[in-house]
Amino acid sequence: xxxxxxxxxxxxxxxxxxxxxxxxxxxxxxxxxxxxxxxxxxxxxxxxxxxxxxxxxxxxxxxxxxxxxxxxxxxxxxxxxxxxxxxxxxxxxxxxxxxxxxxxxxxxxxxxxxxxxxxxxxxxxxxxxxxxxxxxxxxxxxxxxxxxxxxxxxxxxxxxxxxxxxxxxxxxxxxxxxxxxxxxxxxxxxxxxxxxxxxxxxxxxxxxxxxxxxxxxxxxxxxxxxxxxxxxxxxxxxxxxxxxxxxxxxxxxxxxxxxxxxxxxxxxxxxxxxxxxxxxxxxxxxxxxxxxxxxxxxxxxxxxxxxxxxxxxxxxxxxxxxxxxxxxxxxxxxxxxxxxxxxxxxxxxxxxxxxxxxxxxxxxxxxxxxxxxxxxxxxxxxxxxxxxxxxxxxxxxxxxxxxxxxxxxxxxxxxxxxxxxxxxxxxxxxxxxxxxxxxxxxxxxxxxxxxxxxxxxxxxxxxxxxxxxxxxxxxxxxxxxxxxxxxxxxxxxxxxxxxxxxxxxxxxxxxxxxxxxxxxxxxxxxxxxxxxxxxxxxxxxxxxxxxxxxxxxxxxxxxxxxxxxxxxxxxxxxxxxxxxxxxxxxxxxxxxxxxxxxxxxxxx
Numbered sequence: 001x002x003x004x005x006x007x008x009x010x011x012x013x014x015x016x017x018x019x020x021x022x023x024x025x026x027x028x029x030x031x032x033x034x035x036x037x038x039x040x041x042x043x044x045x046x047x048x049x050x051x052x053x054x055x056x057x058x059x060x061x062x063x064x065x066x067x068x069x070x071x072x073x074x075x076x077x078x079x080x081x082x083x084x085x086x087x088x089x090x091x092x093x094x095x096x097x098x099x100x101x102x103x104x105x106x107x108x109x110x111x112x113x114x115x116x117x118x119x120x121x122x123x124x125x126x127x128x129x130x131x132x133x134x135x136x137x138x139x140x141x142x143x144x145x146x147x148x149x150x151x152x153x154x155x156x157x158x159x160x161x162x163x164x165x166x167x168x169x170x171x172x173x174x175x176x177x178x179x180x181x182x183x184x185x186x187x188x189x190x191x192x193x194x195x196x197x198x199x200x201x202x203x204x205x206x207x208x209x210x211x212x213x214x215x216x217x218x219x220x221x222x223x224x225x226x227x228x229x230x231x232x233x234x235x236x237x238x239x240x241x242x243x244x245x246x247x248x249x250x251x252x253x254x255x256x257x258x259x260x261x262x263x264x265x266x267x268x269x270x271x272x273x274x275x276x277x278x279x280x281x282x283x284x285x286x287x288x289x290x291x292x293x294x295x296x297x298x299x300x301x302x303x304x305x306x307x308x309x310x311x312x313x314x315x316x317x318x319x320x321x322x323x324x325x326x327x328x329x330x331x332x333x334x335x336x337x338x339x340x341x342x343x344x345x346x347x348x349x350x351x352x353x354x355x356x357x358x359x360x361x362x363x364x365x366x367x368x369x370x371x372x373x374x375x376x377x378x379x380x381x382x383x384x385x386x387x388x389x390x391x392x393x394x395x396x397x398x399x400x401x402x403x404x405x406x407x408x409x410x411x412x413x414x415x416x417x418x419x420x421x422x423x424x425x426x427x428x429x430x431x432x433x434x435x436x437x438x439x440x441x442x443x444x445x446x447x448x449x450x451x452x453x454x455x456x457x458x459x460x461x462x463x464x465x466x467x468x469x470x471x472x473x474x475x476x477x478x479x480x481x482x483x484x485x486x487x488x489x490x491x492x493x494x495x496x497x498x499x500x501x502x503x504x505x506x507x508x509x510x511x512x513x514x515x516x517x518x519x520x521x522x523x524x525x526x527x528x529x530x531x532x533x534x535x536x537x538x539x540x541x542x543x544x545x546x547x548x549x550x551x552x553x554x555x556x557x558x559x560x561x562x563x564x565x566x567x568x569x570x571x572x573x574x575x576x577x578x579x580x581x582x583x584x585x586x587x588x589x590x591x592x593x594x595x596x597x598x599x600x601x602x603x604x
C-alpha cells in the first residue's frame with residue numbers, strides 16, 4: 001500500500017523509497033564532507049544565516065516565538081507526516097496543539113472541477129491553458145473569514161493556502177522541489193489542489209503545470225516577504241529549515257553573486273550514456289540518462305549551505321525576492337519568469353530524438369496562455385564521428401504529402417525515411433544549430449547537446465518517433481495536427497544552411513583571450529557569445545542576467561565580489577545582473593571556453 005495523504009496519522013510512517021517512485025537518489029540535508037573534483041550534482045551557495053534541522057528545533061522555534069502558527073506550503077507536501085511528527089515532539093514537551101486543516105474549507109471537488117475544466121485541455125494528454133486565477137478561487141473564503149483560533153491553545157492552521165486566513169500569526173512556508181513532487185506523484189502519493197484522490201501521473205503533471213503550480217507560485221510570491229520560517233520538506237522525516245529574515249538575506253546576497261542551480265536528471269527512451277559515465281554521484285544502476293535539467297527555472301532549485309547543513313529553495317523565490325536585481329533590464333519584460341533555459345540532451349550510444357517542432361508565439365499565447373515560446377538552439381558539447389542533427393526541410397518538401405505519410409506511419413506503426421523530407425547535417429564540438437519556433441528538427445544519436453532555449457519547456461510537438469514506445473512500453477504521444485499548425489515550410493533547402501546554422505566570429509581579443517559572437521536567429525530573444533581564454537578574463541553584466549556553461553576545459557574559478565565559485569566542465573552557472581562585474585580564471589592546462597547567453601537589449 002502506498003501512502004495516501006488522507007490516511008489517519010497513525011498510518012503515515014513510510015520509508016522514503018515508498019513515498020517516491022524513482023531510481024534517483026534523495027539529496028541529504030547534510031553535506032557529509034561532500035567534495036568533488038568533477039561535475040557537482042549538489043552545488044550550494046554558502047550563507048551566513050543558520051540552517052536548522054529536525055522537528056525538535058522547529059518545535060522549539062514555535063514554542064519560543066509564542067502564539068498561534070500558520071503552516072502554509074506548496075502542493076506535494078506530506079502534511080499528515082508533518083503533523084504527526086511535530087505533534088509527537090509537542091507531546092514530549094507537554095503541549096497539546098490544536099490542529100486545523102485549511103482543506104476543510106476547500107470548495108466541493110465537483111465545483112473545483114468545473115472551475116478548472118476550461119484550462120485542462122479536454123482529452124489532450126499533454127496540454128492545457130494557464131489558469132488565470134488565484135489560490136483563493138479554490139476555497140470558501142466566506143467561511144474562512146469566520147475561522148477563529150481556540151482560546152488558551154496552541155492553534156496550528158496548516159496545509160496549502162492556510163495563510164488565506166486573516167490571523168495575526170507567524171507564517172511558516174513548507175516547500176518541496178518539483179522533481180520530488182513528480183517522484184511522489186509517480187508513487188501515487190500526491191493529490192492535486194482541491195482533489196480528493198491521486199490521479200494518473202501524466203494527467204496530474206498537466207494539472208500541476210497549468211493549474212496548481214500557477215496559483216501556488218502566486219501565493220508563494222505574496223507570502224515571501226512575511227514568512228517567519230521556511231522549511232525544506234523533500235525529506236519529510238528529516239526537515240531542514242531557516243528563519244525568514246535569514247532566507248531573505250541569503251536570497252538578496254545571491255542576487256549579486258555567481259551561483260549554480262541544482263540540476264536533476266531523468267532517463268528517456270532515446271537517452272544515452274555520457275551523463276551516466278561522466279557525472280559522479282548519480283545512480284548508475286539505471287538504463288540511461290536522457291536529460292540533465294541544468295537550469296529550467298520553473299522546476300529547478302538552488303541550495304543554501306551553512307555549517308554542513310543544506311536547504312533547497314526554488315529559483316522563483318530568488319526572483320520573488322528581487323527580480324530586478326537578478327534579471328536586470330529584462331525584468332521589465334519577463335517579470336518573475338526566468339527567461340533562459342539550459343539543459344542537456346544525451347544521445348551518446350543512445351538514439352534519435354523524435355522529429356518535432358515548437359509553437360509560434362501567437363499559437364502559444366492563444367492556446368496555452370504562455371507569454372513567450374520555446375525558441376531553441378542546439379550547442380554541440382560532444383559528438384562522436386558520424387553524429388548528425390536533423391534540421392529544416394528538403395527543398396522539394398510537399399506539406400500535404402508529408403502529413404499523410406506521418407499519419408499513415410503512426411496508424412500502421414511503419415517506419416519512414418525521414419531524410420527524404422528533413423535535412424541532415426553532421427555535427428562536431430562547438431557547432432551551434434538554430435531552432436526558432438516552427439522549425440522541424442531533432443538531435444540524432446551520439447550527440448551530447450547543450451540545449452540553450454527560451455524557458456518554456458513542455459511545448460514539443462512530435463511528428464514522428466521512429467515507431468517506438470516509451471520506457472514503460474506505452475506508445476508515445478504524437479502531435480501531428482498541432483505541429484502542422486506551426487511548421488514553417490519556408491525553412492527548406494539552402495535557406496536552412498544560410499539562416500539556421502550559426503556563424504561564429506571574433507568580436508574582441510586580448511593577449512591570451514578572445515570573445516566570439518555566435519549568431520542567433522532574429523526570432524531568438526537572446527544572444528550567445530563564447531569566451532576563450534588561457535589565464536583570466538574579466539567581463540561586465542551590462543545590467544543583464546548571464547547564463548553560462550564551461551564547454552571546454554577542466555575547471556575554472558568564477559569570482560563575483562568576495563565570492564569565488566569553482567566551475568567544472570559542463571556545469572552551468574548564473575551571474576545576476578547586480579553582480580555588475582565578474583572574473584573567470586582558468587585552472588586547467590588547456591584553453592577554457594565558456595558559452596554565455598543573455599537577453600538581447602532590443603528584447604528587454
